[in-house]
Amino acid sequence: MTGEFERPEGGRRGDLHQIGDLLQQGLRRLAPEGARIRVRVGRGGLDETGRLFTGGTDIAVVTPAAALSLLYRFGDLQGLFALGVIQRRGGLVVAADARLRKDTVADLVTRGDRVTIATSADDGVNLVGFAVRRALRMAGVDAVVDFVHDEQPTTCCERFAKGEADVVIHDLMSAPEWPVVAATRPVKYLAWGPRVLHGLAGQGWPTRVVPAGRLPGLEADLPTLDCSNFAVLCREDLDDELAGLTARFLARGHHPADAAEVARAPLPLHPGASRAYADLFAAVPLRSR
Template identity: 70%
Template sequence: MTGELERPEGWGDLHQIRGLFDQGLRRLVSKDVRYTIRAGRGGLDETAALFTGEADIAVVTPAAALRLLYRFGDLKGLFALGVIPRRGSLVVAADATLGLDAVADLATHSARITVATCADDGVSLVGFAVHRALRMAGVGGGDVDFVYDEHPAARYASGAADVVIHDPMATPDWRAVVAERQVRYLPWGDRVLHGFAAQGWLPRIARAGQLPPLIDDLPALDCSDFAVLCRADLDEGLARLTARYLARGCCPAEAAAVARTPLPLHPGAARAYAELVADEAVADVSLGSR
């Protein structure tokens, strides 16, 4: 390995993140070290590519879904290089004129409701979470109609759906979406939040004012963070360099967040974060001695 990676000022969406990895690593990694970064949908297609050897590094979101699947035993053999922090919440936004008060009301409304969200297709982790949560809330596939889209907010804005379930933080034009129609955010309910929390998927509060036109804090499902994953056989030097890339330029609290991964750290990444902590401690001592 040669050189250090400069961490960009800001991270974009999934495809931009992969592009930054590719550009930075290929520029600085020794030519005899070969690797592939998967360019898929950021879900279980990415983990499958790791298992089959199609990819050496994958970026998957949200991290909470990986934590849950790891507890189920589905991801044994995979390791993490770090996370790219991005705060997000899985929320339910409904047409306010429907008069719905909670997610459970979707099953009992007098008119049939169309929900725009991601499909539970064995790839999308958002779709996996949405349909699992709906079942916990007592909403079955026969209670509502679904329209599936990787970016479902546009279906709501166009009038093709009455409800959208997604992460508004992953929708750059969310303000424009909700400006098209009156929106009411529906609580998932304790049964859903407690059920997910019991399996390690903790809730996240969408704060009042964070989402238009949210006027009260809304307990939602956590939909944060891009996790950077690999197999155990990833070159240790590459793992170390990638971890330093993720953490470089972070303050100590941010670096700790980068290393707070849903899967165990690859040994090379663990070494890199330990070195960063040691470097920080040495710097603190040096500054204190002046």
Template identity: 35%
Template sequence: MNDQTAAVRPPEPSIDRSLTLHLRGDWGAANLHRVCGWISQELTDRCGPHTRVAVWNSRGFSDAVHAVGRGEVHVAMTTPAAFTAAALDGRGVYAGESHPDLRALGVVPQRDRLVVAVHRSVGVSTFAELRDAKPALRLATSVNDGVNHVGLAAHELLERSGVDVPGWGGTVLADERPFETFAHVKAGRADAVVHEAVMLPHWQEFGGDMHFLEVEAGVLDGLRADYSWPDAVVEEGFFPGCPRFRTLDFSDFLVLARSDLADDVAYAIAWVLGETRDVIERQYRHIPPERSPVTYPLDPAAMGRAPIPLHPGAAAYYDAL
């Protein structure tokens, strides 16, 4: 392959007709909304002159998946990406309402984990020790309402690990977003936490006071088998004084649509994700990549490796790389 051939990129899209599209992001001020704004700007530049793109607020979890599957919006963002696979065949929270026609347009990388941490004063460092001690924990996590993926995963993981916080005389402090959870820990209202967003600086502020519990292999195997939830490691030293441990993977933002989205629109969105990535990367470059809510630099080929089938239009872009 010569240098001229190596420089060839998939062709830039140009859609003559004007579009009206509905996207769905997050609560309004977080990363999914920012990605939707990026898609909106770059897609509109390449479509007809009267194109309009609306970005609806969302929670970014199963509500977003259902919104696409039900045809309420054309495109939505959800995290973690792997949790969407269960919607294809109606497992877990999608039992009774599957969405087999969901398709991926791409994956925006965020290296994240769901972790279980217990204050060192409790005196446990493993789930076995936790079960033996049965302490009356004050646990901070997210709401378990069938929508919030953090609360869903936290309660599923704890239940399968034999942890019964209310049954042991403890309390659960449940909120929607991580910042409320972290505030409970920092203020001393919680002595245990199950949450994600491990790149945020709050974990560095209180992580040295916590034992991070490795999730037992049987629990992780069961979650993968039942719901297609993967596991991953947190490397030694990522949290202050913490050894390497394995836990639930909570990575990546999935850009999803239905199979009936027009092929040229799906191609255009995938092209925007891969070829205008500098637009989003430069909004995070002041943060080290391993601590950034978007893990840069973005790799277009990796963005095409999704946990659900690619839309044919999007696949045309990734296949051309």
């Protein structure tokens, strides 16, 4: 049995590096003697799915999982399967300088202002950038704003703090520096609005609600685009034993009810992973999205 794992470097860099290391270390403990497990560095986006399709790697970690639901629905990921998800709650939040006097993303085109947004680039790899530009087009503002781009939420937050951007759009729920940044200037959270949320939900990208108080200055629940979870993916030809070992590792340490969420993946489960989850938690109903 052999396995090669894509270890993402970009995106939520620290988390992705840690996940790559944990997968490698955990599977080496579970795998039979002589198994080859090698970790390579990627960005946690469409670079990983591309390497899966070309055979450049066997297992990849991609985030956010919601992007995969949309891409799979449109046929872009047919032929790929899931081994499970690593849970991490997140939301694609729009935060603006409160002095702009905006309430929704669509308001960014009003009053003749030309605003600058700090976010990730839609560069064909980064899935946060892909989602942001798709959502801004739906809101009708993509062509009338300026951008400063960085893959890391930390740098996007820093640019907002320094005044290089009027708005920051990223997974601010997973940005530990955001409370400090939000204290440097008056902040208002903008609603994506029903046109964006319903439009993307119809394409397979779910909405999540950021509860009041979860972010500094957030006084009411905020519906936004889901930016949760790291999906662990593979091809159908992945060795069944390796698929099962990966599923067992992902479920390890979880209560059975929580392990059911690990198996609730954005793509169909690999048969080896599906059997492993069924064996581990026979009493818990499992399904893919």
